[in-house]
Amino acid sequence: MSEPIVKGRNLVKRFGSVVGLNHADFDLFPGEVLAVIGDNGAGKSTLIKCFAGAHLPDEGEMWVAGEQVAFKSTHEAREHGVETVFQTLAVAPALDISANLYLGRELRKPGFLGKVFRQMDKKRMRQESGQHLQDLGIMTVQNISQAVETLSGGQRQAVSVARAAAFGSKVIILDEPTAALGVRESAKVLSLIQDLRERGISVILISHNMPQVFEVADRIHVQRLGHRAAVVTPQTHSMNDAVAIMTGALQVPENEQTLTPLGSPA
Amino acid sequence: MSTEATSDLDLEEEFAVKRSPIQRLQMTLHRYPWLSSLIVLVVVVLIFGLVNERFLLPSTISLMIQQTVIVGTLAIAQTLIILTAGIDLSIGAIMIFGQMLMANFAVYTTASNVLPIAGQNPWVAIFLGICAATAAGAVNGFLIVRFNLPPFIVTLGTWSVFMGLTLILFKARTIQGPEMPDEMKLMGESFPIGPFNFSIGVITMFLLYLLFAWILKNTAWGTHVYAVGDDPVAAQLTGINTKRVLFSVYLVAGVVMGIAAYITIGRVQSASPNVDPMLNLQTITAVVIGGTSLFGGRGAVIGSLLGALIVNAVEMGLSLAGVDQSYRTTAIGLLVILAVGVDQWIRKVKA
Numbered sequence: 001m002s003e004p005i006v007k008g009r010n011l012v013k014r015f016g017s018v019v020g021l022n023h024a025d026f027d028l029f030p031g032e033v034l035a036v037i038g039d040n041g042a043g044k045s046t047l048i049k050c051f052a053g054a055h056l057p058d059e060g061e062m063w064v065a066g067e068q069v070a071f072k073s074t075h076e077a078r079e080h081g082v083e084t085v086f087q088t089l090a091v092a093p094a095l096d097i098s099a100n101l102y103l104g105r106e107l108r109k110p111g112f113l114g115k116v117f118r119q120m121d122k123k124r125m126r127q128e129s130g131q132h133l134q135d136l137g138i139m140t141v142q143n144i145s146q147a148v149e150t151l152s153g154g155q156r157q158a159v160s161v162a163r164a165a166a167f168g169s170k171v172i173i174l175d176e177p178t179a180a181l182g183v184r185e186s187a188k189v190l191s192l193i194q195d196l197r198e199r200g201i202s203v204i205l206i207s208h209n210m211p212q213v214f215e216v217a218d219r220i221h222v223q224r225l226g227h228r229a230a231v232v233t234p235q236t237h238s239m240n241d242a243v244a245i246m247t248g249a250l251q252v253p254e255n256e257q258t259l260t261p262l263g264s265p266a
Numbered sequence: 267m268s269t270e271a272t273s274d275l276d277l278e279e280e281f282a283v284k285r286s287p288i289q290r291l292q293m294t295l296h297r298y299p300w301l302s303s304l305i306v307l308v309v310v311v312l313i314f315g316l317v318n319e320r321f322l323l324p325s326t327i328s329l330m331i332q333q334t335v336i337v338g339t340l341a342i343a344q345t346l347i348i349l350t351a352g353i354d355l356s357i358g359a360i361m362i363f364g365q366m367l368m369a370n371f372a373v374y375t376t377a378s379n380v381l382p383i384a385g386q387n388p389w390v391a392i393f394l395g396i397c398a399a400t401a402a403g404a405v406n407g408f409l410i411v412r413f414n415l416p417p418f419i420v421t422l423g424t425w426s427v428f429m430g431l432t433l434i435l436f437k438a439r440t441i442q443g444p445e446m447p448d449e450m451k452l453m454g455e456s457f458p459i460g461p462f463n464f465s466i467g468v469i470t471m472f473l474l475y476l477l478f479a480w481i482l483k484n485t486a487w488g489t490h491v492y493a494v495g496d497d498p499v500a501a502q503l504t505g506i507n508t509k510r511v512l513f514s515v516y517l518v519a520g521v522v523m524g525i526a527a528y529i530t531i532g533r534v535q536s537a538s539p540n541v542d543p544m545l546n547l548q549t550i551t552a553v554v555i556g557g558t559s560l561f562g563g564r565g566a567v568i569g570s571l572l573g574a575l576i577v578n579a580v581e582m583g584l585s586l587a588g589v590d591q592s593y594r595t596t597a598i599g600l601l602v603i604l605a606v607g608v609d610q611w612i613r614k615v616k617a
């Protein structure tokens with residue numbers, strides 16, 4: 001059995017008197033799609049933000065690819081190959097699409113202009129952004145130098161997903177990536193998730209959309225009251241079971257859970 | 267992976283939507299925030315030029331540009347800060363502090379509480395003055411970034427502090443032009459270009475504008491300045507060190523204020539702690555009229571030059587037309603409110 005690529009133990013995160021994470025455990029195995037579900041306020045976003053480098057947990061330990069980590073910025077998480085689409089999308093509205101894709105990792109011109117004057121290679125950034133968006137197949141962009149704020153909510157989400165997909169090397173975290181998307185575009189994102197899995201990238205998908213979760217996930221992490229209530233699979237449990245676990249109506253003994261992947265994930 | 271285009275998210279279709287000319291104008295102004303100020307400047311110049319032909323004389327235009335040089339240079343610093351959704355009320359005080367320090371280090375005066383450690387070498391004095399302004403900018407940046415204090419309050423405080431410090435260290439004594447070595451007044455030297463008359467200070471200001479326009483547009487730092495002003499939380503989530511960017515902006519603004527201090531000595535031909543007390547507000551006026559948003563994240567440095575020129579053109583035009591000072595002041599005020607209104611309208615652009 002392979003080791004988890006992302007692992008968390010006993011994670012605690014408090015916001016003043018509010019407890020976001022209450023001794024939460026977490027395991028993501030290489031090459032799997034792990035869905036994280038739970039009620040509003042269950043701590044899903046808080047959990048993934050720890051691995052994304054947006055929060056530093058107050059207690060507990062985290063590992064990425066076997067290495068113990070404590071990310072102080074999203075930049076550090078990225079350097080460990082963890083890329084995130086945040087629920088809030090984290091785009092700079094006034095900047096254009098390509099500037100947003102490369103925000104925080106701008107390409108520099110080769111040679112003197114880049115080294116000494118630190119000039120960005122805008123042309124290459126535009127070309128490659130266009131390519132990334134096209135690869136994604138969820139939107140065709142006429143004008144890559146268009147400000148993100150002039151895009152629709154769904155298009156912004158697509159930009160954010162494209163950014164993660166373009167740069168994620170080991171793990172991609174998607175916090176409700178289809179919330180603003182129509183049926184068709186949601187389907188594209190789901191197929192993107194499957195593509196990513198085929199490329200050997202592990203995916204964490206937070207979603208409230210049960211049919212979606214059951215369609216794409218290998219395992220389902222149910223978060224409740226700030227900790228992991230259970231991990232199940234679409235094969236072992238129904239949607240109703242999952243909802244019951246979320247609300248606390250159903251408790252699953254540990255031996256009926258799927259804490260490690262079943263056999264070898266497809 | 268599927269590459270077929272989905273029509274719903276197709277931007278081409280999205281933007282093939284018929285837009286009224288007003289909406290198209292709104293879109294264009296949204297893309298080029300300085301464009302509205304350029305239009306205003308051209309209109310203002312044309313109107314005043316028609317009203318009074320003296321307005322368009324090369325000598326009038328030269329004078330107008332000369333008069334813009336202090337506010338115009340300081341407005342670069344203010345633009346950088348406002349782009350981060352901050353504001354600097356201490357700009358004038360820092361400039362005066364730097365200017366007095368330069369002058370006092372270049373000239374030995376018994377009135378001064380400091381020894382002229384620069385040994386009366388003007389270049390060392392100028393350098394120290396710019397360093398002092400940079401340090402003052404850094405103090406603002408440090409207080410804002412380290413303690414998470416609102417820039418408005420911090421700079422309101424440091425405005426008094428730097429003013430007080432200037433008086434404590436250098437007394438209220440004005441150092442007159444003739445007391446200072448020529449190097450100190452270099453920025454005021456003027457020379458003709460065609461029918462126009464430019465000072466070295468004006469040329470320096472223009473070069474600074476070009477430099478910062480280039481930096482903001484072409485470097486990652488420039489992009490980060492916009493991102494931090496636009497949405498600091500999002501900027502941080504994308505891995506930008508927002509605190510470092512913010513601090514660096516106040517530091518760089520300090521350098522510009524130091525250069526402005528040197529330019530001011532040349533322009534005024536003396537160094538006095540009693541320079542225009544309205545300087546802070548004038549720079550904000552220039553920035554706002556120049557189309558940079560007080561909410562941060564959008565605008566362009568060139569707009570602030572246009573903004574400063576507009577203010578001066580209106581002042582000059584109205585005074586040539588014999589309009590009373592109080593009416594001129596009122597007119598500038600209305601212009602600012604109009605500019606903010608236009609900014610709000612432009613910001614409403616949505617797909």
Ligand SMILES: Nc1ncnc2c1ncn2[C@@H]1O[C@H](COP(=O)(O)OP(=O)(O)OP(=O)(O)O)[C@@H](O)[C@H]1O
Binds near residue numbers: 041
């Ligand atoms: N920055 C913050 N400051 C204060 N409280 C916070 C903060 N972030 C999260 N919380 C609190 O922590 C708890 C968990 O929030 P979290 O955002 O992780 O929930 P979630 O499971 O992602 O919910 P949703 O489905 O609505 O996105 C909530 O009670 C929330 O109010």
Ligand SMILES: [Mg+2]
Binds near residue numbers: 045046087175
């Ligand atoms: Mg959430």
